[in-house]
Amino acid sequence: MAHQILQYMLSGLSTGAIYSLIGIGFAIIYNSTGIINFAQGEFVMLGGMLTYVFLALFDFPLPAAMGLAVVLTTAVGVVFERLAIRPLRNATPLSLVIITIGGSILIRGIAMLQFGKDTHAIPAFSSNEPLTLAGATVLPQHLWILGITLCIIAVNRFFFFHTINGKAMRACSHNRRAASLVGIGVKRMVLISFAISSAMGSVAGIITAPLTMTSYDVGIMLGLKGFCAAIIGGMSSGIGTVFGGLLLGVLESLGAGLISSGYKDAIAFIILLLILFIRPQGLFRKAETERV
């Protein structure tokens, strides 16, 4: 029993790491624009699918295929911001929600037509031999996921706290008008935030694809769970969301293992609803009063 629980927790941690990456992508865009980008999950899907396409159809080596997939997904993120988000500066939250939903349907639809409806796998980054850890088995890909996620979070932290663009983006998230008054190009920061979060989303999609397979419609669920992670973390683009993602991953994995695997996805959304009802500001943040 103890072994089993350890096993569930380990696999939960690796799915949780994926949710964290996606959640941070949500948070970065939210903090710089106030938009919840419902198309975030589609970037995740594009990462996995494009890697598969470059591998299978063009015979690229794995690292090249992954690199190209990240670059192309980032380009999609930038184009999406340019065409759909930037022209609407004074839109209400409602129309922004609707636009990003429309964008995600569009991206998903194009992916379906281009790549078909089949589910694909991409090969694991190294061997498929399971390792044993205190009685639980771990696939090398799980370690890849945890390692890459840690790296990205570290780079992310460095970017936001030690580079001029990162600091400028943090300034925008506190107060856009004040930021523009001290000479920060707010529009450029919004563009950069879309670029970063689409790149992070695509990486999340790539590193999870060898374990969970990929198809044109994986983005919906992964995106929503990433959003859960960000909500638990109080929409922080840092450690709060990482913790939220890991918590969600572990709870979901334990629930699926010990209660019922059919309700695995429902568990995530019940957690989401509970958090929204009880602590909408996230687990780690003080409540803010709304300005009128």
Place this chain on the structure above:
Amino acid sequence: MLKGNKNLVTYGMLSGIVMLAPLFFAGGYLLNVLVFVGINTLLAVALNLLLGFAGQISLGHAAFFGLGAYISGVSTATYGVNPWAAMLLAAVAVGLVAFAIGFPILKLKGHYLAMATLGFGIIVYIVFNETVDLTGGPSGLSGIPSFTVADFSFDSDMKNYYLIWGITLVAIVLSANLVNSRIGRALRSIHSSEVAARVMGVNVRLLKVQIFTLSAVLSSIAGSLYAHTMTFISPTSFGFNFSVELLTMVVIGGLGSILGPLLGAGLLTLLPEFLRTFQDYDIIVYGLLLVLMTMYLPGGLASGFTAMCARIRSRFSREVVKNAQG
């Protein structure tokens, strides 16, 4: 007074068109499609009350539609309840559910509200799939009886057409009345500013939950109508995609317009039928329509239609003036 008369004429014409339409397509495939236009219009009217007037988004309305359909379906097909009683039962049950979850859910705003309703929708969808003993799971529930009155059975498209459109037209007129009443004005004040509405003495919290409940009950009735017309239901009809489709209908038709839901539901239900050759492209068309309409025609088809009429009228009057001068 004049406005009232004008509305009366509009509704009279609308009812006339709706009632006469089947004569042209009697028994054909198109009649079957028009039955669905009726159900979707009812759903769009319901969502429009919430989204268009009170300004509260819901990405989980397919869940209420599905709950109505499944409560109706299970209670009639498995337990032999009379379809009309089942429809009432479903409406009451869904109303209670909506009222109960309305208080915590509608405390949320904007994106958070969208995500919470979406989460609710997905949970309900998963329950439809997983409770196989009750709902039949992914393979669906069949053998749902049609509506009957004494010996008369609503077993053909033609009969169901009149039943469904009758209810839908009543819902349109009732929603128009509601919106032009004191409650409707209070709803629109919530849409503009909740704080201002509260200052004016509107019980914002309760009113939002009430309109959410009304919207859910109408969706549940649409679900019952769907179940007894189709006689077969499966979870795929009530998933996230359908919630988005409903949202598209309301947005495209025109948020906060009375006839908007009819235009939106009509367009989105008929379009795929005419675009048969495009097949899979319909999802892309939805996405594009959503983005482009929100960007360039935020008032939807209804406002576009009004603006077009105004433009034609002004051009016409200008020409009249020109002719008079010439």
